[in-house]
Amino acid sequence: MTVLSLGGTIFMTADETGSRATPDAANAQVAASAQALVPGIALTHRAIANVGSPSVRPAHLAAVLEAAREAVRAGARGVVLTHGTDTLEESAYLLNRYWDEDAPLVLTGAMRPANAPGADGPANLRDAVRAAASDAVRGLGVLVAFDGALHLADRVTKGSSRSVSAFASEPGGPLALVDGAQVQLLRRPVSPRPVPLGADLPESLPRVPVIALGLGDDGELLDQIAPGAIAGLVVIGSGMGHVSAPAVPRLAALTEAGVPVVVATRIPRGGTSTHHYDYPGSEVDLIARGCTMAGLLRPAQARLLLQAALAAGGGSGAAAAAFAPFAS
Structure with missing residues (x-):
């Protein structure tokens, strides 16, 4: 299993007051520590960037697609991408326009910095790895794992700027629940998976305000x-x-x-x-x-x-x- 990272709160540290979270390269250990949470699934980690998600660019996502395809074609059962929550739903939607593998590509992140009490990053990362390894969601494209739920990329939306249960699916609710090692499907999409727009996501996109x-x-x-x-x-x-x-x-x-x-x-x-x-x-x-x-x-x-x-x-x-x- 390959874990790719673009940064976000999951790789940030808050100051002594518990606020002012900033990117911290040392928090790459978050990905490494996930190995202990998912025994039986070998993980490798590759950092694409470590930025706040408003600074994610199409070029970052193009690099994610290239690395994710390489991992799957080398035998990975699925790929996980850690990402800041501000634009996570946008990246998931755009990646789903190009992801052409049956293996799941699962995005996740955190609402609390890595050193905060009750940090949600480790549990979200564990759930994302479990989902990416599950046969139950193969062929369903790009997914988002957050707070024990699994969402389709084309339905997920960030509904809270503060809650650890930040994401929801509109309409219809989440696709599945992740409970320990179990991925429990709640429904299957009625519409067919969208046909990819092309093989490669451009490093820049036309200007559309x-x-x-x-x-x-x-x-x-x-x-x-x-x-x-x-x-x-x-x-x-x-x-x-x-x-x-x-x-x-x-x-x-x-x-x-x-x-x-x-x-x-x-x-x-x-x-x-x-x-x-x-x-x-x-x-x-x-x-x-x-x-x-x-x-x-x-x-x-x-x-x-x-x-x-x-x-x-x-x-x-x-x-x-x-x-x-x-x-x-």
Whole structure:
């Protein structure tokens, strides 16, 4: 079993007050100490980086994919990646667009530094190793192990910035529970595993900003975007993917210029629609103006999918096709 690490709280140390956690190279022993927690599973550890997760870049994840594939093809039953929790759900989602092995790739991390009372890193790492070694989850792609639960990469979301039970799956709850050496499946995915977008994750992705349009906001900021400055745009709308009527011409100008515009919603459940409302700024109106609806994808996922689709080539048409499986 191979454990890869990108850093995060699991490899951080807090000061004497119990706060101000910072990266600590000495805490690589966290991975080494996991061996005692999983007797019978030989572990090897390789550090990719030791950074806070807001500083994780596509190049880091490209290195993770390369190292993980090498490990699996050399005989590893699965691969574990430790990662900071701030962007863990984003990395899991993006990695799942490219992971093409049956062996599990399981992300985990911690909410408490390694030297904190009740540090959750060791237990999470143990559970991730157990999951990565389990035949029960082979072929299910990238997973997240946290606080005794196992989540699908495309469903997991960070629901708390403080609790050790930080992650949840929307909708439907976790995929499995990890109890000691047992991985107990609670359900199996109904949808087939997504087809990988390509063999290699690019070391950089096209520039796709995210803009939220709320009450009284007509998207005036869009007037300041120079032609060619962005490769695509994700809009966080309201309800089922709605914006104000005055914002529509601004979005239409982008789509007419060949810039893909994807509309997501700020609502945590239910996603966007394609057919419920037909008025200026509604989803039906926006689709008619060339926008694509994010469907069940959250804004952060929509951004990553649009970036990956554009990086794969094909322009606006290919980008729209990438979102078709998530439409609702």
